[in-house]
Amino acid sequence: MSVDVPPDDYNLDDNEERSMIEPGSYDDPKLKELIDILMEWVNDVLAPERIIVKHIEEDLYDGMVFHKLIEKLTNNTLDVQEVTQSETGQKQKLRIVLNAANHILGLSRYGPHKWSVESIHSKNIVAILHLLVALARHFRAPIRMPENCIISVVIVQKRDGQLNHRIVNEELTGTFDDLGLRCERDAFDTLFDHAPDKLQVVKRSLVTFVNKQLNKINLEVGDLESEFNDGVYLCLLMGLLEGYFVPLHHFFLTPKTFEEKLHNVTQSFELMMDAGLAQPKARPEDIVNSDLKSTLRVLYNLFTRYKNTH
Template identity: 30%
Template sequence: MSNPMGSQDALARHDPLDRTDHVTTYQLHPSSKSDANVKKLLQGLTTWVNSYVILDSMTVRDVVVDLDDGQLLASFLSQITGDPIVDPQTLAARSDRSKMVILQLVVKYIETNLKIKQDPGRWTAEGIMAKDHGSALCLLVDLARVLGCPYTLPPNVSIAVIKREELPSGVKTKTTVYKITGDEERLGNDAELVLSPREDGAAVSYEPDAFDKLFSQPEKIREVTLLLLEFLNAQLETLNIRLNCLSKVEGIYLILLIGTLGNIFVPLHHYALTPSTLAAKIDNARFALGMMADLDIDVSRINATVGD
């Protein structure tokens, strides 16, 4: 998914149907590129997306570049929600037409299931495909508000994007300012915007832990993921349970894992051993979090409803 040449500020899109060879590029204004809050926003969003797409062996290097074909967005949304967004065969396709189909399916899911509508003042599918910084970042922040991004995102971030069009009559440029994050999420006079995955929607401020730092180094995530999966399977093998992906770790497996590690017997009437509905899975996850809280484990950053 990532651009082998690395991050680029100016990216061109050629429309094969445009006989005038109309070329449009989007570039982050130098003042925005050097803004510390913009850099922090990019880092937080990149880390968040990477923590999920790594499960599909993908890595984000530039969230603006890598969102354009819909594949990364489809993987991210599928992992974080548990919903199949795109048929795997379609996801593996690489033609321009298939990329457009994938992005259309992703946008339809976002609008229908997450109730986030396209807004020309924030993001559009066309803007995502054209690698417009404003569209890409506005969409990710909107997703963060709905899905619960656990990473610190600074408030009141605006960016200036330069749109450059090469026309037969000459070059036309236009600068547009996008308000990416607002001040309504501010936690206090000096607080930073923290979009936490708490079920009550309240934001929680916290210091980055070892895993936050880990997710800022994508090259190490896969190794740690495999180690965690190996540990999980080693504990559950006595119950004839084996998982091949951390994204499949539902509440029931957490309950069994906690019981195994703590040598705790959990009465069957407290949870659903074979949950068949989303509600049952969420109840299991909440019960598992309750067990963890009873063991003095901090669960304030975990949402029972995200990922089930």
């Protein structure tokens, strides 16, 4: 398959990458619907500001719309310049706005994230959509996004002066319920609804599995519901299972606030995905709120992968 690479992408530095939507994906009705719904949501939120988004790449790349959107959604003022014309000023503003967004979403400052200053400022629609979807889900936007919107993305890389490309599938949305949560019914729904005795057996097995690892550093858990809600044990557990030390500056060892706990849980999810595990079928917020079913799903995912790890 031949791919037309826009002229801008010939300006890559060696080993630099750039991604773009494969042209055929623009015809995907789910992508069109997702863009329309997200633009309508942004325009509804920003109606009091008299801001109207007409084109998702052209209107969101400089940070101004994201700046106003985050202020409206959080009822907090960001300390950034209102209007910036220069590229340097726009990127400085974007950096502040994205740091605020990442903090709200409970993401690590150090990444990797599905969006960045460079990707958004270069009008990368994939990065822009990922951020909008994340904000819409986090703030429980009253919208129904199309499920399983998966597009083809062309990734161009310059190596030894030559442009190379590969095509990957990128999931913009998964499966959601009415609250924006991923919603495949699974074994834990059945256990909670119909088999409380079996549920207790599963809980005991998971406690044994977890303590087998945590005992190595003289720690132990007894209550799965409350002892994982700050994310500390999840981060330590991933390090033990994968055989590395999680740097203490990557997470809060004694988190006090909801935001610090959310950061920890999100960091542990990133470590899981770095290890090749699927994205957990739980939201970090649900773990922090001591939702037992969500906690069990995450731990069981680790159990199935690492149950034979000594």
